[in-house]
Amino acid sequence: MSIVSGNSLKSSLLQLQCHFTWNLLKQDVDLDDLEETIGDQIEFFLKSNISNYNLLSYVCHLKNSNEEALRNLQKAEEEVQKNHPDEITRRSLVTWGNYAWIYYHMEKYEEAQTYVSKVESSCKKLSGTAQWKIQLPEIYAEQGWTLLKFGRKYYERAKNCFENVLKNEPNNPEFNAGYAIVMYRLEDFAHRQCEHASLSLKPLKRAVELNPNDTFIMALLALKLQDSKRVPEGERYIEEAMQKTPDLPYFLRYAAKFYRRKGEVDKAVEILKKALAVTPKSVFLHHQLGLCYRQKLFRLKKTTSYPPQEQVEELIRLAIFHFKTVTDQRTKFFSAHVDLANMYAEGKRYEEAEETFQKAFQINILFYDDKQELYYHSCMQKEFYMKSESEAIRYYREALKIEKDSYGRNKCRNALKKLLEQRIQRGLEDATDFAMLGLIHNLAGEKHEAIECYEKAIELCPDNEEYLTALCELRLSISS
Known part of the structure; x- marks a missing residue:
């Protein structure tokens, strides 16, 4: 085909419903982590893996491996033939769309056109009209699963996909599972700073009712019941799931999380080691083990006046080992970087702690609340640890400059307020300290206290335009 033909092909490609038209951006996700997750699911989940192979194909394309991408699409076609021999056309539309795009990127325009035509004729046949963009629940569900795996930025869109398909098929176990998972994930992030809400409790229960063999969903339900102070009920689900899939890593890691949060850390470690024997490279399992050893360390320090130094050092060593295993393998695993840096600080390895924090600041997929x-x-x-109040104040200020509210921002604001008040009590204050305290009071809506602080800042630094402007705006806001 000519270049012109290649360009004209593009408009048809954009009409396809597949990963290439779902606005999935590579900068929003850790591709290596996603690839590992998909690989584990293909290996350990017995259900049809059509959507996993389709997504893996797209990931391979993003990693500039189009030949491998095509091999995964072939596997997706094999899954369709094996699991849905009577629905090959409707189950293959996303796969064929991906084929078209990959051949287009390989500049094999004739092959790309073949698949575009295949999708077009199939859609017209399925819809019974001239329309060649068809709305099938399977496509919306696959888009939902893909968005869910692509990370937090895409959760709301995933939720919309599953809500759409459930309108037509409210009793579909797979669709209910996808909706329950995305509700759990959304809640996990949205309510970090609040009491755990229970919006996902009903969808999780519904998903378990429709498919009592999905132990992954059972584990999420158990964790949500634990959040809701219904621990015995949650544990019954964990124990039932343990009987059904005692060796499934995807279930075991959440079972371990349940017992760690319950305070049974040794049991959690035992479960995690069992899962790690099956999937030794799992960063999630290593991270959970690190959290277990950290919890054992903090408990030892809390319950023992003079904890044995060898025990303390060994727990710090184990926690660092597992957290570092994670950050070495997954350079964008934000919380593992924070946990590793904090554990270095526990071990008085301050330079390594600071280096780890700086690496975390370089992660390019952080959300504002992560920062x-x-x-x-x-x-x-x-x-x-480093006794550097001036550096701490400088970083606290950077956090407050991110003007969206979050649990982390509130913690920074409260910690900075406490630090500034202590400095003032010790007579170490300067104009900057009073101005920062004024800002904190203003953020909390305490305008009169903010005015007092800015007035003291101006006494120490009379010509500072920033302080004068802030004070003027505060006074106007009160008088208006």
């Missing part, structure tokens, strides 16, 4: 949380932990290290 605020990162600033908080970095500040705590500077204030309490």
Whole structure:
């Protein structure tokens, strides 16, 4: 085909419903982590893997491996033939769309056109009209699963996909499972700073009722019941699931999380080691083990006046080992970087802690609340371990400059307020300290206290335009 033909092909490609038209951006996800997740699901989940192979194909394309992408699409076709021999056309539309796009990127325009025509004729046949963009629940569901795996930025869109398909098929176990998972994930992030809400409790229960053999969903339900202070009920689900899939890593890692949060850390470690024997490279399992050893360390320090130094050092070593295993393999695993840096600080390895924090700041897929949380932990290290109040204040200020509210921002604001008040009590204050305290009071809506602080800042630094402007705006806001 000519270049012109290649360009004309593009408009048809954009009409296809597949991964290439779902606005999935590679900069929003850790591709290596996603590839590992998909690989584990293909290996350990017995259900049809059509959507997993389709997504894996797209990931391979994003990693500039189009030949491998085509091999995964062939596997997706094999899954369709094996699991849905009577629905090959409707189950293959996403796969064929991906074929068309990959051949287009390989500049094999004739092959690309073949698959475009295949999708077009199939859609017209299925819809019974001239329309060649068809709305099938299987396509919306596959888009939902894909968005869910692509990470937090895509959860709302995933939720919309599953809500759409459930309108037509409210009793479909797979669609209910997808909706329950995305509700759990959304809740997990949205309510970090609040009491755990229970919006996902009903969808999770519904999904388990429709498919009592899905132990992954059972584990999520158990964790949500634990959040809702219904621990015995949650544990019954964990124990039932343990009987059904005692060796499934995807279930075991959440079972371990349940027992760690319950305080049965040794049991959690035992379960995680069992899962790690099956999937030794799993960063999730290593991270959970690190959290277990950290919890054992903190419990030892809390319950023992003079904890044996060898025990303390060994728990720190184990936690660092597992957290570092994670950060070495997954350079964008934000929370593992924070956990590793904090554990270095526990071990008085301050330079390594600071290096780890700096690496975390370089992660390019952080959300605003991730950054605020990162600033908080970095500040705590500077204030309490390195005894550098000025550096801590500087970083706290950076967190407050991110003007969206979050749990991390509130922690930074409260910690900075406490630090500034302590400095003032010790007579170490300067104009900047009073101005920062004024800002904190203003953010909390305490305008009169903010005015007092800015007035004191101006006494120490009379010509500072920033302080004068802030004071003027505060006074106007009160008088208006």
